Amino acid sequence: MATVEVPKEQKVEPTTPAPAPSKPKTITLRISRFNPSEHAETKFEEFKIPVQKWTTVLEAILYVKQSLDHSVAVRYSCRQASCGSCGMKINGKPRLACYTKVSELESNVITVEPMNNFPIIRDLAVDFKQLFSTHKKMKPFIINEESEVQPGTKEFVQTPKDLEKFLQFSYCIKCGLCNSACPTMATDKSFIGPQGLAQAYRYTADNRDQGKKDRLKIVDQSHGIWRCHFAGSCSDVCPKGVDPAMAIQLLRGYMLGFRK
Amino acid sequence: MAEQFSNREGIKGMINPTRYGLHRVAYWLQRLSGLGLLAYLIGHIYETSTILNGKAAWNNMLSLTETPGGHLVLVLVIGMCVFHTGNGIRLMISEGGKGVGKPGQPEYPYRASSLNSKQRLCIWVSIALAALAMMYGAGVLFGN
Numbered sequence: 323m324a325t326v327e328v329p330k331e332q333k334v335e336p337t338t339p340a341p342a343p344s345k346p347k348t349i350t351l352r353i354s355r356f357n358p359s360e361h362a363e364t365k366f367e368e369f370k371i372p373v374q375k376w377t378t379v380l381e382a383i384l385y386v387k388q389s390l391d392h393s394v395a396v397r398y399s400c401r402q403a404s405c406g407s408c409g410m411k412i413n414g415k416p417r418l419a420c421y422t423k424v425s426e427l428e429s430n431v432i433t434v435e436p437m438n439n440f441p442i443i444r445d446l447a448v449d450f451k452q453l454f455s456t457h458k459k460m461k462p463f464i465i466n467e468e469s470e471v472q473p474g475t476k477e478f479v480q481t482p483k484d485l486e487k488f489l490q491f492s493y494c495i496k497c498g499l500c501n502s503a504c505p506t507m508a509t510d511k512s513f514i515g516p517q518g519l520a521q522a523y524r525y526t527a528d529n530r531d532q533g534k535k536d537r538l539k540i541v542d543q544s545h546g547i548w549r550c551h552f553a554g555s556c557s558d559v560c561p562k563g564v565d566p567a568m569a570i571q572l573l574r575g576y577m578l579g580f581r582k
Numbered sequence: 583m584a585e586q587f588s589n590r591e592g593i594k595g596m597i598n599p600t601r602y603g604l605h606r607v608a609y610w611l612q613r614l615s616g617l618g619l620l621a622y623l624i625g626h627i628y629e630t631s632t633i634l635n636g637k638a639a640w641n642n643m644l645s646l647t648e649t650p651g652g653h654l655v656l657v658l659v660i661g662m663c664v665f666h667t668g669n670g671i672r673l674m675i676s677e678g679g680k681g682v683g684k685p686g687q688p689e690y691p692y693r694a695s696s697l698n699s700k701q702r703l704c705i706w707v708s709i710a711l712a713a714l715a716m717m718y719g720a721g722v723l724f725g726n
Contacts, residue, residue: 415601438591448589490685503602505609508591527685551612552676554605554697563688568696575679 346372349424351382353394354435357444366433367391373424379432380408380419383446395445403561406497410446411435416502418561437502453498456518459540462525465533478530491524491569493562500556500566512545516556516566519547523569526576538577547574605697608705612669615662622659653723660719661712668708672701 351371356364369386380398387394398408401420408419413427416437424432440448468475500516501507507515514522522537541547550570557567575581591598599610632643646652676682676696683695 436589438589438595440589442589486684486686488685490688493688505596505606508595509593511588511590551609552605552673552696553602553609554694555602557694557696558602558605560692560694563690563692563694565683565685565688565694565696567694568682568685571676571682571696572679572685574677578678580678580680 350431352433375425397447406495409497416499439507460522484529488527499559503555503559520566520569523573615666618662661716664715665712672704
């Protein structure tokens with residue numbers, strides 16, 4: 323019978339010392355609280371919470387919900403900047419809570435508020451009704467009478483260059499940060515907003531689409547594209563690199579006849 | 583209550599230039615200088631119209647405007663005029679879809695092409711030209 327020799331345990335000296343576990347830091351999280359059915363105005367509640375260098379603002383809020391006050395209202399879903407649910411004002415600027423680390427804010431006090439220019443449902447959750455309805459008004463689909471799904475028809479030819487003209491703008495996750503940062507949205511409640519205008523450009527620039535005339539007519543109104551003054555704040559806050567300010571200027575290029 | 587519920591920032595949020603970088607500052611300066619120039623235009627029409635009331639009224643008006651305070655206002659007007667023109671040309675070109683970059687595949691950390699270095703340079707040049715014009719104007723007005 324063959325025997326298997328079990329090697330004796332050897333003490334191996336580590337060549338590099340193991341990294342010391344980082345100590346959690348305590349920060350103050352100020353959460354804006356407002357319930358339209360109960361409160362007349364917003365108030366802030368402060369919570370002391372432990373954070374690590376990788377802790378996101380969303381995780382900090384969820385810590386409060388789990389351990390300190392379960393009544394805090396916050397909308398979130400994917401936790402990876404894909405769903406666009408957790409947009410809020412963090413230390414005065416619209417950001418995605420799941421995409422913002424506490425450490426990058428370089429402050430021991432983090433203030434979270436609901437996004438501006440959206441009605442508050444409760445606490446940090448805002449109403450996206452207007453954003454979605456404006457998005458729908460832009461006809462966010464390919465308008466083409468020759469459907470490629472009919473038998474006997476070919477697929478639409480699209481080169482990588484054609485794709486590049488609109489791809490960037492199709493990454494919009496409808497988080498609403500751009501509308502929240504826009505100075506025109508701050509004063510004009512009927513303004514289409516950077517999100518809607520960028521989507522109008524996304525489909526207009528698509529070479530499969532034939533709805534350019536319709537969309538240009540929709541945005542060419544008193545609360546439409548001409549209300550944008552290129553402050554660039556929408557592009558500054560966009561977490562997906564959509565650059566709505568560029569889309570709006572390019573769309574205006576079509577309207578002014580500089581682009582075909 | 584209704585305003586609280588809609589959570590719109592209003593004029594206070596619109597004129598706040600501190601949160602979104604140089605482009606937002608330029609937006610704020612453009613609006614401010616536009617309003618300033620409009621106020622100056624109205625004031626200037628009023629000032630020059632006093633000549634219709636005779637030489638005494640005109641001299642009376644000059645005694646108000648031909649003062650260090652009046653010259654300071656003119657220096658500000660020169661600055662506003664130059665910045666508004668320089669930045670306005672940048673905006674007119676950009677709003678036609680020129681100089682805002684080309685669409686492409688966005689890559690982390692997602693710096694917006696429309697807020698590119700050429701745009702920033704144009705804003706800084708407008709500010710620098712306004713400052714130079716103000717210095718020259720102050721030299722002429724206060725030099726004599």
